[in-house]
Amino acid sequence: MEKNFPFWSDEVEAPSYPALGEDLEVDVAIVGGGIVGMHCAYRLKGSGLRTVVLEARRIGQQATGRSTAKVTTQHGRKYEKLIRSFGREGALAYADANEGAILEIARLAESMEGKAGLEQRDAYIYAVDDKEALQLEQEAEAARSLGLPADLVHDAGLPFPTTALLKYRGQFQFDPYRYILGLAGLVGHETPIYEQSRVTSWGEGSRCHLEVNGRTVTAQHVIFATQMPIINEGLHFAKAFPFAHPIVAAPLPPDRRLDGMFISVGSPSHSLRTAERDGKTYLIAVGGEYKGGDTKQQQDMLTDLRAFLRQHFGIEEFSHCWTNEDFRPMDGAAFVGPAERDSKLLVATGFDAWGISQGVVAADILADRLLGRTNEAAMLFDSTRIKPVSGAVEFTKGNLEAAANLFGERLLQRASVPVKSIAPGEAGIVSHGGDLLAVRRDEKGTLIAHSAVCTHMGCALGWNAIDRTWDCSCHGSRFDELGEVISGPAVAPLQQRSAPDEDDEGA
Numbered sequence: 001m002e003k004n005f006p007f008w009s010d011e012v013e014a015p016s017y018p019a020l021g022e023d024l025e026v027d028v029a030i031v032g033g034g035i036v037g038m039h040c041a042y043r044l045k046g047s048g049l050r051t052v053v054l055e056a057r058r059i060g061q062q063a064t065g066r067s068t069a070k071v072t073t074q075h076g077r078k079y080e081k082l083i084r085s086f087g088r089e090g091a092l093a094y095a096d097a098n099e100g101a102i103l104e105i106a107r108l109a110e111s112m113e114g115k116a117g118l119e120q121r122d123a124y125i126y127a128v129d130d131k132e133a134l135q136l137e138q139e140a141e142a143a144r145s146l147g148l149p150a151d152l153v154h155d156a157g158l159p160f161p162t163t164a165l166l167k168y169r170g171q172f173q174f175d176p177y178r179y180i181l182g183l184a185g186l187v188g189h190e191t192p193i194y195e196q197s198r199v200t201s202w203g204e205g206s207r208c209h210l211e212v213n214g215r216t217v218t219a220q221h222v223i224f225a226t227q228m229p230i231i232n233e234g235l236h237f238a239k240a241f242p243f244a245h246p247i248v249a250a251p252l253p254p255d256r257r258l259d260g261m262f263i264s265v266g267s268p269s270h271s272l273r274t275a276e277r278d279g280k281t282y283l284i285a286v287g288g289e290y291k292g293g294d295t296k297q298q299q300d301m302l303t304d305l306r307a308f309l310r311q312h313f314g315i316e317e318f319s320h321c322w323t324n325e326d327f328r329p330m331d332g333a334a335f336v337g338p339a340e341r342d343s344k345l346l347v348a349t350g351f352d353a354w355g356i357s358q359g360v361v362a363a364d365i366l367a368d369r370l371l372g373r374t375n376e377a378a379m380l381f382d383s384t385r386i387k388p389v390s391g392a393v394e395f396t397k398g399n400l401e402a403a404a405n406l407f408g409e410r411l412l413q414r415a416s417v418p419v420k421s422i423a424p425g426e427a428g429i430v431s432h433g434g435d436l437l438a439v440r441r442d443e444k445g446t447l448i449a450h451s452a453v454c455t456h457m458g459c460a461l462g463w464n465a466i467d468r469t470w471d472c473s474c475h476g477s478r479f480d481e482l483g484e485v486i487s488g489p490a491v492a493p494l495q496q497r498s499a500p501d502e503d504d505e506g507a
């Protein structure tokens with residue numbers, strides 16, 4: 001039976017860390033135990049700074065442990081865009097920093113149990129028509145001009161026709177969850193890690209204060225490594241917009257091969273890699289992009305992905321299916337540094353689905369800042385930049401869609417369904433007496449209702465039928481079936497509501 005959680009966290013016995021139950025005073029509080037937070041902890045180890053990691057749920061299980069975990073400088077058609085946005089120098093800083101990061105990840109993974117699944121593979125972007133081939137030629141020129149190991153080739157053994165492929169030699173793939181657990185081991189006892197310890201409020205004065213589980217953590221600096229910062233300072237939730245993808249895993253039929261990591265130029269996008277487990281080769285595949293909370297778009301992308309894998313790889317049955325989300329900045333580079341100029345609250349966000357290597361770059365920039373060292377990449381990723389750039393049109397479109405959700409969907413309540421149409425195990429949005437309800441029917445038929453209004457800034461939520469979560473398309477917050485926050489920027493749970501009547505038409 002298909003499992004609706006990531007391939008990576010299946011059959012892993014992870015050590016658990018305690019929940020914070022006392023007040024703490026530290027130099028650096030790291031909020032979030034994904035690739036950014038755990039790499040910050042690793043970099044600050046031995047520095048003399050008293051550091052703590054505060055993780056809302058379990059380390060490594062959010063965006064990092066839900067990714068495809070390609071460890072590459074191949075970041076789609078990134079370099080032409082970066083040259084346009086930041087010039088050759090900026091694009092070079094990005095390429096060099098990410099090359100350094102993938103080598104650092106490979107070095108660390110080598111020392112971990114089972115090398116955290118590290119394998120060296122070539123990474124390809126593939127084109128399927130002439131227009132895409134031309135786009136790849138331009139990208140190849142950009143990548144080569146920056147000294148990246150990228151060449152155009154005409155065949156990589158894919159089971160469907162391609163018009164061109166841009167091959168990045170000697171890249172890596174790994175198991176992101178085992179890597180984060182390995183990193184926690186390398187960080188060691190010197191840096192306490194707390195799980196089930198969500199930061200719910202914060203303040204910045206001569207020292208910073210965080211509220212966690214009813215306790216107070218006082219720190220000189222706070223790193224918000226929460227994928228999207230939960231803080232309003234810097235308004236980063238309005239500078240990078242969320243998007244999501246479905247992901248599936250399946251054993252690769254014995255007569256099929258995939259030699260490398262692949263991503264399409266066109267859309268709906270398809271991204272492919274393999275992973276070894278229990279003597280079997282699995283295919284891990286990502287489908288097209290959709291707006292979090294758009295149940296129909298999500299189903300369309302999943303249907304397209306399954307059909308693509310059936311047609312080209314003969315896959316009928318899938319072992320795992322889940323989704324992941326990330327945030328796209330307007331100009332192609334993440335935001336890393338103080339939330340606002342000279343703030344002691346630091347952030348890292350906007351990795352555009354390439355946050356494994358960029359996450360390590362971000363951690364280096366943040367750690368160097370706290371240790372008083374210069375970092376060559378810091379200027380490119382300036383977290384306080386406001387710059388009219390070539391990506392502005394696409395960005396505005398993304399934000400307009402978010403605004404449409406806030407003002408359109410909430411007011412028109414067009415996503416609403418009749419209560420009777422919600423079958424056992426399913427869920428939907430019900431408009432009820434001027435209120436929008438997130439209604440779920442459990443397997444026994446009982447209705448459970450919460451407010452369908454996001455606790456961050458009031459957008460309407462939508463049902464994620466794959467992960468069984470309530471997702472917000474405005475700035476990416478996600479809530480579980482019980483209304484608890486999974487990921488922010490929201491920090492407060494959904495409000496509980498009385499269940500609507502069975503004959504409520506939801507209009």
Ligand SMILES: Cc1cc2nc3c(=O)[nH]c(=O)nc-3n(C[C@H](O)[C@H](O)[C@H](O)COP(=O)(O)OP(=O)(O)OC[C@H]3O[C@@H](n4cnc5c(N)ncnc54)[C@H](O)[C@@H]3O)c2cc1C
Nearest residue numbers: 032034035036056062063064067068069070199354355356
């Ligand atoms: C479909 C898809 C595939 C991807 N594949 C790749 C890939 O192949 N290669 C690549 O480079 N990138 C990939 N990415 C991008 C990558 O997954 C992310 O950019 C990266 O993992 C972000 O890391 P992070 O540490 O910022 O966030 P996370 O890993 O999400 O870590 C943030 C942590 O903060 C915690 N947290 C949140 N709020 C609070 C709070 N209030 N208090 C305490 N803790 C909190 C969360 O629980 C979480 O553990 C992919 C993205 C998508 C959408």
Ligand code: FES
Nearest residue numbers: 454456457472475
């Ligand atoms: S995440 Fe901002 S309104 Fe939902």
